[in-house]
Amino acid sequence: MKKIKILSLLFCVVMLVAACHDEEDTPVPVTVKTVLMYLVADNSISGDIYSNIASVEEGLAKAASPGTFVIYWDGGSRKSEFPDPTLFKYEVDGKGKVGKREIIKTYSGQNSVSNEVLNKVLKDVEVYCPAEKYSLILGSHATGWLPVDHKKSRSFGDDRGAKINIPDLSVALKQSGIHFDYILFDACLMSQVEVAYELRNAADYLILSPAEVMSAGFPYFKMTKHLLSVDNTEQNVINVAKDFIDYYKNEYDYSWATIAVIKTDEMPALTNITYSLMEQYQDNLVKFDNNRINYFQTHYGYGRSPLDHSTYDFRAFIRELTDDNIPSDFEEQLDRTVIYKDYVDDYKLVNIDPDIYSGIGCYIPDDRYSNWNDYFRTLQWYSAAGWNETGW
Known part of the structure; x- marks a missing residue:
């Protein structure tokens, strides 16, 4: 009888250890x-x-x-x-x-x-x-x-x-x-x-x-x-x-x-088209002097003080860059990239132009913000979009 009790006890211990081991090894359901x-x-x-x-x-x-x-x-x-x-x-x-x-x-x-x-x-x-x-x-x-x-x-x-x-x-x-x-x-x-x-x-x-x-x-x-x-x-x-x-x-x-x-x-394709436009219209960047950038801030800027002059509607920038002649391939690629956009601005925080709103912003380098410019040069977009070829 004593031998049977010992064997029973050993069996229970083995089963308990096995149960604990199984629980630990049970995978979390995917x-x-x-x-x-x-x-x-x-x-x-x-x-x-x-x-x-x-x-x-x-x-x-x-x-x-x-x-x-x-x-x-x-x-x-x-x-x-x-x-x-x-x-x-x-x-x-x-x-x-x-x-x-x-x-x-x-x-x-x-x-x-x-x-x-x-x-x-x-x-x-x-x-x-x-x-x-x-x-x-x-x-x-x-x-x-x-x-x-x-x-x-x-x-x-x-x-x-x-x-x-x-x-x-x-x-x-x-x-x-x-x-x-x-x-x-x-x-x-x-x-x-x-x-x-x-x-x-x-x-x-x-x-x-x-x-x-x-x-x-x-x-x-x-x-x-x-x-x-x-x-x-x-x-x-x-x-x-x-x-x-x-x-x-x-x-x-x-x-x-x-x-x-x-x-x-779709971002790489949009970036490639931007690079081509930056190269083609590089001379037009002189249009973005302080007065023009201030105009952009009022009409197309997404950031408010103290973040004003940090981001503007991307389509507005390209329109200005291309002398109000945005190429159709850019428009088509922008639509493939920004697949949905909308807004409601009854309570205005910044101005939204319904004819230009693209749903995505961009920075325009500004000589008044040297720290921002220095950091902007470290971003992948800076080189990929062709800003590094412009002297900024």
Whole structure:
């Protein structure tokens, strides 16, 4: 009897060890799609950014595709709920059922806009929420292509004053090894040729605004179903942009919004045509003296003080460069690149010209901004578009 008891005990121990081993080796199920919303919110709009979480939760029940929605939160106004940067997720079955919020990982205090941290979080998402497709939403303050400057420009992000330059952001995304079907910037001034060219290899589509975005951000309660959908990515990203405009046109107190959807694999062709035009009309660059640039700021500038003179409508620039004779091949390629654009400007922040609006901005070098010019020369767009051949 004693021998039987010992054998039974040994059998139970072996089974327990085997069960634990099986549990550890059980792979995490691969979902069809994982969307990561990366919120850098330890700044002046923390409360507004936090509201987007509830908006997402409302929208998840409307999703018609199963998937995983992951949120990385680093914010200063919700210390009781999130004392540290936190990664959490919701599982969605695509039939109206949404799983409870599940904490994936918490991090010690960190700079969420450093290459290292961003790359680490992306790797964690890949490990804990593997999927056939990935999408990315980046939410925070931003100022587009501009260099990080603690006085007035952020490039992207604001984590207690820390920011990341767009080329560095591009490197972090590349190092993650993840290619996104789209990247949505819930941030100001991001639809610029300089930004799109830097990020052309990171995602198939970019959803961004050439001008300022209201602090309420994107209406996730309306558009999360499109964010999770896996069928026809191009139509889904266009639907997201349409929901954004509809919200600010019909539901928000202030009717102001600008939006564009950029198809990134068309950026090289647009850049090549721009290079040809810069070469052909190089002598016309003398037209962009201070008076003309000031005129452009008033009529086509997307940035307001202190970011005025940092970005202008790209089509307006090309029209001026080509003596009001924009070549048809440029127009056609611009339409293939910016596949959707719209705006609502009843509550004006800057002037939008309906006859020229392209949905994407560009910088025109200005001798009054030497620091900006120096940084502009480090961007890939500078050489690819032919600015390096002009003497700037």
